[in-house]
Each structure stands twice: as structure tokens, then as C-alpha cells.
Amino acid sequence: MVFSVKTFNNINQIGLKELGNKFQVDGDLAKNPDAYIVRSQNLHDFEFPKNLKAIARAGAGTNNIPVEEASAQGIVVFNTPGANANAVKEAVLASILLAARNYISANRWVNTLTGDDVPKQIEAGKKQFAGTEISGKTLGIIGLGAIGARIANDARRLGMNVLGYDPYVSIETAWNISSHVKRVNDLKDIFEQSDYITIHVPLTEDTRNIFNADNFSLMNKGTTVLNFARGELVDNAALFDALETGTVKRYITDFGTKDLLNKEGVTVFPHVGGSTEEAELNCAIMAGKTIRRFMETGEITNSVNFPNMHQALVAPYRITLINKNVPNIVARISTAVSDLGINIDNILNRSKGDYAYTLLDLDESDEAKIDALVEKFQASDNIIRVRLIKK
Structure with missing residues (x-):
């Protein structure tokens, strides 16, 4: 029996080889496929074919997939948790270092200089970009999953004091977190004690706008907030107020909206935190293995809507x-x-x-x-x- 798979976006071809010889990818059978493999394609307006049995998201988030509708039609939705965790971890740590040393503003300023005496201008103006070291500073991490746990361990190795909050952390993940990372049971401790705060949780009704006016009011003056999870976790209106008062020194996010652009104290990246060659390959491999196992045996691994x-x-x-x-x-x-x-x-x-x-x-x-x-x-x-x- 040959199974048909339709792909959306650019799925790494090496990863797709994990499907094996029993699968036809984007061929003639893809008009009525057994499975989708998708990255960022929005499927909310799609009418799923009756033959569709599975959707694999080559990434962790599934906001681009109508999961409830898929469940009602008996379609199993998979994701690939952890496949791009190292890429996001590195993006967050790099952003912390950039923020601490004020490198982004410094680079922007240097590129405005003109004339033959640029070195002299640099020496005269560099004091305005004197930053701080991250060693000895406190990093608060909301969500100790695959990404958060990696950040916690490596931030400790860089000399930071690390607080972690996650009431649902798995036993497997807990074993891999350094004993030097202090777990807190109250989210307020993260907001009250941290110099830097990074969040790594899915978007739910409970987590939407978790960075709101009340929680910003708990923070110390000059806090740096990093959001490489979902834009909707932050109430932008409340964020702008916190930036105005100096409570938040810098907000760094991978999710841009019009109101965030060209805003003082805000650094926006174009959703590239998990976009490395290695991460894309890992996601494709995991998605391919997941679909193959499900189609050939019926076994389910890493589904967001079925056990x-x-x-x-x-x-x-x-x-x-x-x-x-x-x-x-x-x-x-x-x-x-x-x-x-x-x-x-x-x-x-x-x-x-x-x-x-x-x-x-x-x-x-x-x-x-x-x-x-x-x-x-x-x-x-x-x-x-x-x-x-x-x-």
C-alpha cells in the first residue's frame, strides 16, 4: 500500500526521506492525501479532504492548524516538540547578550557616522553604550519545557542566577535541569526578582496576555523581557506603558506587529528564532518519522489532540x-x-x-x-x- 503525503512550505528533503518507500510525496495521489506535513501554512480556511488522516506540523506551535475541527473529523494532529529547541535557545541567549551590552543601539549609531574622523567620533560617543555583564544577574524563565530547560542550564553556565516557573514540568525534563536552577511555585517571584524574563509556554486562554499591567507593575525598574514563544502572550498596550515608565528597559520579540515597529526600547526579529538549517532538518525528520509510524502501525507520538x-x-x-x-x-x-x-x-x-x-x-x-x-x-x-x- 502506498500512502500519499502533501507538503506545505519548504520541508527539508532529507527529512522527508524518513517516510520511506511506502510514501508518495506531492505526487498524483496528493490530490486526496493521507497526510499533510506543514510548517507555517495557515490551514484554518482549508476544507480537509475526507481521506486525510494526519497533519504533522514541522515545529512546536499548532496555531496555524484548526485542531478542534481536525479532531471532530478524526484527523490526528502532530507537532515536533524539541526539534528546534536548541535554535530558539541560542536565539534567546544571543538576545540577552545583545541587550545587556546595548549592541543593537550601538551598531545603529555607528552606521549613522560620516566623515574622515569616524574613529575619533566613536571614541567620543561610545560611553553612551556602556552596558552591563549578565554574570550575577537573575534570569526568570516561564515554562521549563524543551526550550526553557536548555536556556536555564546554559544561562547558569554563563554565570546567571536562574529562576524557573512551570507547574506542569515533566519528570523527564526535570531530571535534565541543573540542580542550581531554582524552581519557584509562584509566578509573582519571576516578575519580582528577575533582571531578565523569557517566556516559553503555548498560547492558551490562561496564558494570553500573561504580561499585563498587573504583572508589569511587579517588575523591577530596567527589566528586559524576551518573547520567542507567541506574540499574544504580551499585552502591547501595557508593555508600552511599562517602557514609558522605565519598568521595562527593552522588549525583544520574534513576533512583529505594526504597533511594535520603530518603537523605542523594542527589538523585533522576523520570526527566525527556530529557523536554522539544523532545526529545519530536525523538524522534518521528526515529522516524517511520526507520520510513517502512524500510517504504518496506527501508533501515536507527539499528538496535540489525541493521546x-x-x-x-x-x-x-x-x-x-x-x-x-x-x-x-x-x-x-x-x-x-x-x-x-x-x-x-x-x-x-x-x-x-x-x-x-x-x-x-x-x-x-x-x-x-x-x-x-x-x-x-x-x-x-x-x-x-x-x-x-x-x-
């Missing part, structure tokens, strides 16, 4: 089910199987929000029985998508 599901396929047939998260669904599935005299080799069912995913492995060689079971599932009101996978 991770791993189960070795040893039975002749596997049926995957995406269903509404309603009571007794597993019992109904088991009854449907037993009614046809089929033996269940293994079953795994997990839910996430309003939906659930089932891996149903069947110890049965009669293909007619399997087909009848698939038809039975497809007729169920509570089952959104059914896939049959042969070992």
Missing part, C-alpha cells in the same frame, strides 16, 4: 478507532468483536478531552469477518474514523 499510544503489532490485523469519549465505548467495541466470533489479541484505549483512540489487535485470519467488523464500526454514531492495518 500517545504505543502497542507492538503482532496480530494479523489491527483496527484503529477514533471515537467520541462516551461511557462504555470499550465494552461496546468488545461486544461487536465477540458477536462476530473474533478473538481480541490486545486492546488499548485512551482518551484526551472529548475524543478517544483505540488500538484493537485481532487474532483472526478470516478477512471476511474483519471486513464485517470494520463495516459495523463505521456504522456506529460514536465512532468517527476507522482504519484497518494488516501486519
Whole structure:
């Protein structure tokens, strides 16, 4: 069986090789693809083809994908967390150093000089750009995921005192964070104690405008704020007030809007924090591996709308089910199987929000029985998508 994949934007071709020989990329079959691989393409206005089963985002954020709509249609949405984490980490650390030494303003000033005595003008004017060292300063990190944890560890190596806030940090990530990084349980501690603050959390209703007037009022005068996560995490009107009073000395962001441009104290980069050759390759490789595993085995890794599901396929047939998260669904599935005299080799069912995913492995060689079971599932009101996978 050949699976079809349609790509959007420039997906690294080396990474796409991870799909293997069973996949046709952007070929004739892409008119009705099994999967999308996308970077920044906005899919909110797309009408998804009925055959579409998966969308892989070559990056961490999925704001460009209508995740709820995809879930309702039984489409699994994947991302690639951590694939560009090192790139963003380096962008943040570079920005901290640039801000501390006032290098951006210094460079802008030097390029305005004219005449034959430029060296003399530089010596006369350089005092206005005297900066500070970051060693001994306090960096507050909101979000200790793949990016935040890396920043924490390397900032410590650069001599900074590091505070980290993340009530949901995973055990795996926690093990990788330096013991010298102080974790705080109250977000106020980050705002009150930091010279530099960087945020690395997804955009949700809880995190939208987390940098607001109340939290800016907690900061020390001269704080530098860095936002390489999502622009909407910051209330720009409140930010401008904080810049006016000197509470915020500099705001550095990777997300530009019209009101941020040419604003004193604001440095805007064109969303390139995670855009390195290495990061783009890593994202493509991870997206390719994720799609291949899902299409060939039904297993799910790094999905934002369905639970991770791993189960070795040893039975002749596997049926995957995406269903509404309603009571007794597993019992109904088991009854449907037993009614046809089929033996269940293994079953795994997990839910996430309003939906659930089932891996149903069947110890049965009669293909007619399997087909009848698939038809039975497809007729169920509570089952959104059914896939049959042969070992």
C-alpha cells in the first residue's frame, strides 16, 4: 500500500526521506492525501479532504492548524516538540547578550557616522553604550519545557542566577535541569526578582496576555523581557506603558506587529528564532518519522489532540478507532468483536478531552469477518474514523 503525503512550505528533503518507500510525496495521489506535513501554512480556511488522516506540523506551535475541527473529523494532529529547541535557545541567549551590552543601539549609531574622523567620533560617543555583564544577574524563565530547560542550564553556565516557573514540568525534563536552577511555585517571584524574563509556554486562554499591567507593575525598574514563544502572550498596550515608565528597559520579540515597529526600547526579529538549517532538518525528520509510524502501525507520538499510544503489532490485523469519549465505548467495541466470533489479541484505549483512540489487535485470519467488523464500526454514531492495518 502506498500512502500519499502533501507538503506545505519548504520541508527539508532529507527529512522527508524518513517516510520511506511506502510514501508518495506531492505526487498524483496528493490530490486526496493521507497526510499533510506543514510548517507555517495557515490551514484554518482549508476544507480537509475526507481521506486525510494526519497533519504533522514541522515545529512546536499548532496555531496555524484548526485542531478542534481536525479532531471532530478524526484527523490526528502532530507537532515536533524539541526539534528546534536548541535554535530558539541560542536565539534567546544571543538576545540577552545583545541587550545587556546595548549592541543593537550601538551598531545603529555607528552606521549613522560620516566623515574622515569616524574613529575619533566613536571614541567620543561610545560611553553612551556602556552596558552591563549578565554574570550575577537573575534570569526568570516561564515554562521549563524543551526550550526553557536548555536556556536555564546554559544561562547558569554563563554565570546567571536562574529562576524557573512551570507547574506542569515533566519528570523527564526535570531530571535534565541543573540542580542550581531554582524552581519557584509562584509566578509573582519571576516578575519580582528577575533582571531578565523569557517566556516559553503555548498560547492558551490562561496564558494570553500573561504580561499585563498587573504583572508589569511587579517588575523591577530596567527589566528586559524576551518573547520567542507567541506574540499574544504580551499585552502591547501595557508593555508600552511599562517602557514609558522605565519598568521595562527593552522588549525583544520574534513576533512583529505594526504597533511594535520603530518603537523605542523594542527589538523585533522576523520570526527566525527556530529557523536554522539544523532545526529545519530536525523538524522534518521528526515529522516524517511520526507520520510513517502512524500510517504504518496506527501508533501515536507527539499528538496535540489525541493521546500517545504505543502497542507492538503482532496480530494479523489491527483496527484503529477514533471515537467520541462516551461511557462504555470499550465494552461496546468488545461486544461487536465477540458477536462476530473474533478473538481480541490486545486492546488499548485512551482518551484526551472529548475524543478517544483505540488500538484493537485481532487474532483472526478470516478477512471476511474483519471486513464485517470494520463495516459495523463505521456504522456506529460514536465512532468517527476507522482504519484497518494488516501486519
